[in-house]
Amino acid sequence: MNQIYWIYLAVLLFSIGAATVLVRRNAIVVFMGVELMLNAANLAFVTFARINGNIEGQVIALFVMLVAAAEVVVGLAIIFTIFRTRRSASVDDANLLKY
Amino acid sequence: MDFPWLTVIGAVPLAGSALIAALPKALAPRARHLALGVSLITFVLTLVMAAQFELTRAGEIQFSEIHSWIGEFGVSYALGVNGIGLVMVALSTVLVPLCVLAAWNEIEPDRARLFFGLVLVLEAMMIGVFAARDLFLFYVFFEAMLIPVYFLIGAFGSSERRRYTAVKFLVYSLVGGLIMLVGVIGLYGSGPGGEQGFLIDNLTGLDFSSSTAERLMFVAFFIAFAIKAPMWPVHTWLPDATDEAPAGVSVLLVGVLDKVGTFGMLTLCLPLFPEASKWAAPVILALALVSVLYGALLAIGQTDLNRLIAYTSISHFGFIVLGIFAMTSTGQTGSTLYMVNHGFSTAALFLVAGMLIKRRGSADIDDYGGLQRSTPVLAAGFLLAGLSSLALPGMSSFVSEFMVLTGTFVKYPAVAVLATLGIVLAALYILLTYQRMFTGPIKEYAAGWKDASAREVWVIAPLVVVILFLGVYPKPVLDVINPAIATTMQQVGVTDPEPTVAEGENK
Amino acid sequence: MTAETGVYHAAEGAVLSNAWLLIALPALGAAILLLGGRRLDKWGHWLGVLMSWAAFAWGALLFFDLLGRSGEERAFQVHLFEWINAGTFSLDAGLLVDPLSIAFVLLVTFVGSLIHVYSVAYMEHDPDRRRFFAYLNLFVASMLLLVLADSYLLLFVGWEGVGLASYLLIGFWNHNPAYATAAKKAFIVNRVGDIGMALAIMAMFTAFGSVTFADVFAGAEAAGETKLTVIGLLLLVGACGKSAQFPLQSWLGDAMAGPTPVSALIHAATMVTAGVYLVVRSMPVYVGAPDAQLAVVIIGAITLTYGAIVGCAKDDIKKALAASTMSQIGYMMLAAGLGPVGAAFAIFHLLTHGFFKAGMFLGAGSVMHGMNDSVNMRTFGRLSGVMKVTWATFLLGWLAILGVPPFSGFWSKDKIIETAFVGDGWRPWVFGLAALLGAAVTAFYMSRLFFMTFHGKDKRWADDAHPHESPALMTIPMVILALGSAFLGLALGVTNALAHWLEPVLGHEEHHEPVLPIPVLMGATLVLVALGVLLAWRMYWNESVPQTAPRGSLLTRAARRDLFQDDVNEGLFMRPGQYLTRTLVFVDNRGVDGAVGGLAALIGGLGGRLRRVQTGLVRSYAASMLAGVVILLGGVLAVRL
Secondary structure (H helix, E strand, C coil): CCCHHHHHHHHHHHHHHHHHHHHCCEHHHHHHHHHHHHHHHHHHHHHHHHHHCCCHHHHHHHHHHHHHHHHHHHHHHHHHHHHHHHCCCECCCCCCCCC | CCCCHHHHHHHHHHHHHHHHHCCCHHHHHHHHHHHHHHHHHHHHHHHHHHHHCCHHHCCCCEEEEEEEEEHHHCEEEEEEECHHHHHHHHHHHHHHHHHHHHCCCCCCHHHHHHHHHHHHHHHHHHHHHHHECEHHHHHHHHHHCHHHHHHHHHHHCCCCCHHHHHHHHHHHHHHHHHHHHHHHHHHHHHCCCCCCCCEHHHHCCCCCCCHHHHHHHHHHHHHHHHHHCCCCCCCCHHHHHHHHCCHHHHHHHHHHHCHHHHHHHHHHHHHHCHHHHHHHHHHHHHHHHHHHHHHHHHHHCCCEHHHHHHHHHHHHHHHHHHHHHCCCHHHHHHHHHHHHHHHHHHHHHHHHHHHHHHHHCCCEHHHCCCHHHHCHHHHHHHHHHHHHHCCCECEHHHHHHHHHHHHHHHHCHHHHHHHHHHHHHHHHHHHHHHHHHHCCCCCHHHCCCCCCCHHHHHHHHHHHHHHHHHHHCCHHHHHHHHHHHHHHHHHHCCCCCCCCCCCCCCC | CCCCCCCCEECCHHHHHCCCHHHHHHHHHHHHHHHHHHHHCCCHHHHHHHHHHHHHHHHHHHHHHHHCCCHHHCCEEEEEEEEEEECCEEEEEEEEECHHHHHHHHHHHHHHHHHHHHHHHHCCCCCCHHHHHHHHHHHHHHHHHHHHECEHHHHHHHHHHHHHHHHHHHHHHCCCHHHHHHHHHHHHHHHHHHHHHHHHHHHHHHHHCCCEHHHHHHHHHHHCHHHHHHHHHHHHHHHHHHCCCCCCCHHHHHHHHCCHHHHHHHHHHCHHHHHHHHHHHCHHHHHCCHHHHHHHHHHHHHHHHHHHHHHHHCCEHHHHHHHHHHHHHHHHHHHHHCCHHHHHHHHHHHHHHHHHHHHHHHHHHHHHHHCCCCCEHHHCCCHHHCCHHHHHHHHHHHHHHHCCCCCHHHHHHHHHHHHHCCCCCCHHHHHHHHHHHHHHHHHHHHHHHHHHHHCCCCCCCCCCCCCCCCCHHHHHHHHHHHHHHHHHHHHHHCCCHHHHHHHHHHCCCCCCCCCCCHHHHHHHHHHHHHHHHHHHHHHHHCCCCCCCCCCCCHHHHHHHCHHHHHHHHHHHHHHHHHHHHHHHHHHHHHHHHHHHHHHHHHHHHHHHHHHHHCCCCHHHHHHHHHHHHHHHHHHHHHHHC
8 A cells, every 4th residue: 555645644634633723613622623633743754754664753753642642631721721710612712812 | 370350340249239139128228338338349459450450561451361151152251451441440440439329318228229239230241341352242241231221220210201211222222232243243253263253352353355344344333332322313312311310320321331332442343343444434533523513512402401411421422432533542542531531520410410409309400590609519519520521621531632632633634623613512511501500699499408418528529539630640541541542553553643844953 | 033942941950940839839729728618718818818929939039040040041941740641642741931931920920919918808798708719829820830831732721720710700709690691701702712722732733743832833943834824823813712802802891790809810910911922922933924923913903993992982990991901912912913023012011011900900999999899980080089099009000001101001012003113015004003093092091981980070979989998908909010000111111121031032133113213103102192181181071971871972882882792793603503502402302313213103103003913813823824834835845846
């Protein structure tokens, strides 16, 4: 099987994730979109590692997973706090940081 | 390894300010005593150092210290002074104790720690900038000086405009500083590079590949120094700043800090970019001439005492720049001496003005009048300081102003003739002010005024003594400056014109 | 010129090498009096008097020391210390003791000391008498520095020092705003002259590389006429300022705001003659520059006429005397400009004038003392009866200034008139006639002043005036000065002693014949003087003088206003200057500062617009990020492909 298809899959996943972030309002869903993009990137890393026959891509993918896990913890905590105080999980409602 | 005099002299006020910052709140009123003590120690240390200065080698850098700092970028911690640097360091350390004394009762006790701490930080930075022998280090001190002054104006300004003024001061200085930074980096690129690539000695006498590059770098440096000095037309921050700042801060600002501009022109612009300096000299002379006359004319038109003194300083800085870029040893020696003398005479003016404003609660000249009979000592102090400012012979500034004019006349008679008009304008702005503030019938507002207190006399008297002494006998300072100027002249590659008439035979 | 000029010997002997004491003593007096404060009020004035007399004593010692030497050996240089050493400019402070400077030293210290004594009584009721004496001592010290300096720059120090003393003393009663203005005016006008002085010194340094008398005079011959003319004209500008010569004369009349002893000492006898000293001292420069000399003569002629005209119209006794001073200094300038031939007579007239004018000013002070400080001569009249000593001393001064033989003025002024007639072409006729007519007008206005004050048909005293003779402390100095007015000319003139004394400095000059025979000139002068006196007698003695001044002719009204000099200065310099400063202040605030402020406002405005992009919406940020990435990638691809 041609390994370029994994890259196509990664691109597809990334596009879905990006579209989710841009279109959806619910913070949890937006978050899921972010995760999807991260995993698309991971998939691309691993695939390139495979194509080039070296290990760096896999190492970085591991790093990304680690960071993503940490980020999920912090991110969910923030969303949870915002939801508790404002009774809303919509990202459009949280626009306090404007000019 | 010799004793690191300059580091110690710079570190003492810095340590003093740390000590003041660490004072518990209960001891806050003691901050002024501590600051006075520390600044006096610094002064005494400077005297001791000056005593060890070798007069025969005054043209060379002495008390050198070199340590690698950021070796990768060629930055070193290098200090050292020649004759010019020595007198400037001395000027700074002389004026600080007087400023501390002048601010003795002006600052509320609970804010005294901040004020006196900042003043000492400023002193350390000023010593650093005059002593730095590494261009990068110079730049660091040059910019770091702004921090204490920004807070001194912003926190202790006299009116609501203090924030505006502090920001204005900062922005002006930063703009100049950043332009200079480009020049600093560019110069490093043209230099030999390596571990000590920023050492001024390694950057002097470079062979620039293109004269355009040299000129651009010169302009970058010059703009920064012209803003600092300040020259027309980038002078408007100074009147605002002195309008707001407490008298002691104005003294340090105008008396010492602004001298970094002219000091930089003389000790950096000229030796680093000799060809470009000669190329730009005519334009700079014209700007200096405009500063002389413009500053004086505006001083005549001022109604605010502090702004008036600021404009007189713009005029005086014009003279200093004139002497530097006339490219004669007489003019440059005169300019260096002028920096010292102007420090003293302007300090005296600002301090007396501060005492009067404190009493009257207003800086508007028209609010005064008839004070000579109510406060004769203050009147005498103001008159003496003013006479020094108008360069009356017998006062120190006469020698320097005359040397500047003579040094200019030798090469550019027309410029000197026009600049000499400044002496009439100087007489006008000083005597007009004296007349408006001190003569006339006694007025009611001054009924309960006390004449100068013992503390105030101690602030003014040393300045007056120095002014008179250097007017009669400027030799001690001139002996230190002369060899340094000779070296500068040599680095620039200019010589003094010979007398046009051959000496008579019977001589 | 003889070769000896410009060669100075090193000082020898205790008297000569300590000549600096002359300056140091009064300077010390001034310092003690100023720093001592109120506790010296009781006896401070006597300290001032003592210091002045001590300076005179040392000056007399110097004089006798020089007298004991032969003519060529009478010039000594007293080296003091290394003063300025800046680059190529190096100058030592040093004094020059020679016949010319000693002549001035004796005049300054002797007349000065007498006036010190006079002031003790005159200023008795002034609470600031101590300060007054401090300033007087400061003046004496500066004036001595001026005449003793051995270089132009050191002379300039004294030059400005006397200017400062003059400023302080004119404004001594500066609680009166008009007096404060007068003091400031004097200083500013002098500063205008100082521009010339300063530029002259710079030009000397450029030309000769030195500003000592010795070097400048030594190089003068080789310098060429153009350079010397420039230097000579610049020096003349300085001299005009200090000596109140046209066109810088406007300050002298106002300077009468000072206490009368000040007018006598500074604005009559000594300081105002410094310009003459400068021209005479710079004779080697002027000798090489005939055009500059001509300028000096013209200035002198204009001023002597101007002063004489103004003097005729003034009712203020001090201002009339001031106009007379101006006119007499015009005579000296004229003589000095005629070159070495006239310079000795300029100095001669300067000395005699110092005595008789100081004496008359002190007399005027005495009159004011007795008349409740009134200066209006129209409220005087027939004072000769009640103020006998003052009248007698004034009479001698009057005779002296008229040039009646054998009084002092005859010996000095007649010589100047004679010398003015020397030469060829149009010059002797113009300048000689100006000097001759000046003498006639002088006779008129001085007689007018004398008659209006001491004689006349009626007493016009104010009701509360009780004229009385002044105390002995005031009259004794007046008597001594009057004796000088009477006999100094005789003593120095008959044997030509002064000309011989000054010969080592000015050089020996052959006697030149005037265009008219001397007896004719002398006779004409005396006749004209007599006519002037007669006219004054008819108008002011034989007729009663109205209390309020009549409207007068056009010339009289113009002369009362000093021939519109203040209006001219105001219109030409003051008003445009005020307009210029006001405009510049506006430009500085709006233009220069406004440009910077405008730039700041522009950047601030742009920032305000740009920050609208920050909506706070996470998704719009994400969209812009995505767009950015796409653009970047597109850019990279475009470059690659």
